Structures are given as structure tokens and as C-alpha cells.
Amino acid sequence: MYRVTVVDFLRMLPEEIKGLPLWKKAGNFVLTDPVFREQESLSAFSRMGTDLVFLAANGRYADRIPLMREIRSRHGGPRLVLVGKDDSYEYVRKAFLSGAADYLTDPLFGETVERTIRRMRDQAVRERPLCGIRTEAGFVAERLLSEEDADVPCLCRSLAGAVERYAEAFDLNARILLREAEKQVYQELAGRKPWLKEFLPPDSFLNPAGLHTWDSAPMLQQWDRDFRGVRQIIRKYRIVGAPSAVPIGNYILTHVDEKLNLEKISEDIFMNKNYVGNLFKKHAGRSVVDFIKEAKVDRAKVLLLDEKRKIKEVADDLNFSGEEYFRKVFKQKTGLTPTSYRSRVKICGFFGQLL
Secondary structure: OEEEEEEOOOOOHHHHHHOOOHHHHOOOEEEOOOEOOHHHHHHHHHHHOOOEEEEEOOOOOHHHOHHHHHHHHOOOOOEEEEEEOOOOHHHHHHHHHOOOOEEEEOOOOHHHHHHHHHHHHHHHHHHHHHHHHHHHHHHHHHHHHOOOOOOHHHHHHHHHHHHHHHHHHOOOOHHHHHHHHHHHHHHHHHHHOHHHHHOOOOOOOOOOOOOOOOOOHHHHHHHHHHHHHHHHHHHHOHHHHOHHHHHHHHHHHHOOOOOOOHHHHHHHOOOOHHHHHHHHHHHHOOOHHHHHHHHHHHHHHHHOOOOOOOHHHHHHHOOOOOHHHHHHHHHHHHOOOHHHHHHHHHHHOOOOOOO
């Protein structure tokens, strides 16, 4: 059931909407009791399970209506359609900026209101599975970032199961849901660890192959490999989580494309050069210079995924002193030349070469 509630302290709008034939000819739409006191609206919405609110502006600008601010601040609350007599651009603009899902001018026309209600319902139905997928993806990202051991196979099965359930329940394309899931996992990871996006492929890192076969072992193996690769990158740079080393590690990882040295880092984070070098080595067990090389090589692995980018361009983009020096450092850290690395990635994938 899709429940619609009308809020109007002048008590005029409820009668207009109550007369719609929609409530009689469609059993899946319900008009709840109206609300006449706006300060009691939120509790009433919760009690009645309101999905859509028609709010009478009664001459007020949208940004001056407290109820609109309260609804906007509550994620997952009902959608709101503002009804007013002013159809000027500025007024309508403020309505949408204040969180209205739509704006209708009074007097209302029955067909317009009915189309609005149906459109709001259809949008809610489409978004419901996406919200569920986002929640599941957020949990996956949280576990991948956790310092505790993550049951990666379980995470893979959980994500695949969520995609399957929502695809079947809402008759949606599973590939679209998977793309949403992988996008959300990526955004959650990059949002919590901003430096991480520099070390992950720019495109999604989950492989949509095999989605039509939900118990497909190859698909789950692919996900398992990719998630373990993410975990490996996170663990590799876990040093940035040590409180006293956070400014140093974060600076290196977020400025990895720049020309870095101990002097520049110390100056930019307002610390003494010797103190920075000693402090970092104490926590990381290696020098700042070696950490910079490691980070630049891992960043280079991402840049090398672009086959159109020449090796020299990668070296220049990462501010190495020259192409030969870049090749030398890359070989020291990976055991492969940049060209050999590219060939290997084609065979086993980005995360396959990490494990």
C-alpha cells in the first residue's frame, strides 16, 4: 500500500485531494487522515506509515517552512509535494532546493495530482532495491576496511545474495543492481579512506560475468579475489592509521602524483624534517623515501592499465626523474618491468597480479 497524507493548517487542501477518483479505483493507494498541526506531522507520518506528503504552503516560502527542513534532514522519510499559488521561477526553485520532490500550483487538477502520486510511487519502487543494495555494499566496505580479519567469501555471498533477492523481487536487471553495488562499495571505500581511490582502478573492480548463474563458482571466485586485493592494499598502508604517523602517511598517499621528498613533506605538514623521518621509520619500519617509492609504484600500476599511456608518460605523471629511473624502481618493487606488468594484468587482472 502506498499511503498519502495531506498537511494543511487551513484545512482546505485535504478536501480537494480527497475527491480524487484514485482512492476508489486503485486498491494500492490509501489516503490517510489529514494532519492540521505541522508540529505533530512527523509523529503522525510514523504512526500512519506515510509514503508521500502533500503540504500546503499557505503563502509561505519553502525555506520558511520548518516541516520541510525536518523531512529533508531525515533520510528515508516520506517524499514531499509542496502545493502553493505562486508559480514564479524563484518560488518554485526554492521549493526544490528545500527538499520538495515536486511542486503543484493551486487550484489543483485531479489528473495532475493523480499522475504525480503515481510517479512518486513508481520512483519509490525503483529506489527501494537500490537503497537495499547500498546498505549491503556499505557493510561490505566496512568489513574490508576493518582491522579485524574479514570473512571475504561470506561477504561475496552476501552481496550476490542481495543482488539476487532484489532483482527477483522487483523484476530488475541484475547487472544494473550489481553495477550499483560495486559503485557503492567503491564510494564507501574512497569516502572513508580518500587516498585509496588513487590505488584502485578507476572503473568498477567487480566482474559482472556470470550474473545469470547465481551459484556460479567462477563469479564468486572473481569477487573473492578482488575483495582480497582491496584488503591487501588497505593492509599494506595500514601505517597511516598510527595516530602520530597519520599526517605523514596521508600526505604521501594523497599527493602520490607529486614530486615528493622529506623536505617538502615536512614543510607542508609543519613538522621538523628530522622528526618526520625518525617518527615515520619508527612506526613504518622503513624510511619515508622507501615508502614514497612503494606508493608511486602502486599508483603506477593503476596508470598502466591505460594501454594508450606510454611508459614515459607514467613516469612523468608520477614525477620520477626519468623513464629509466622509473623502470628501475618499478622492477625493484615488483620484480617486473612496466611492460611485463601490463602483459600480466591482461592475463590475470588487476587484483590477480596482487595475490
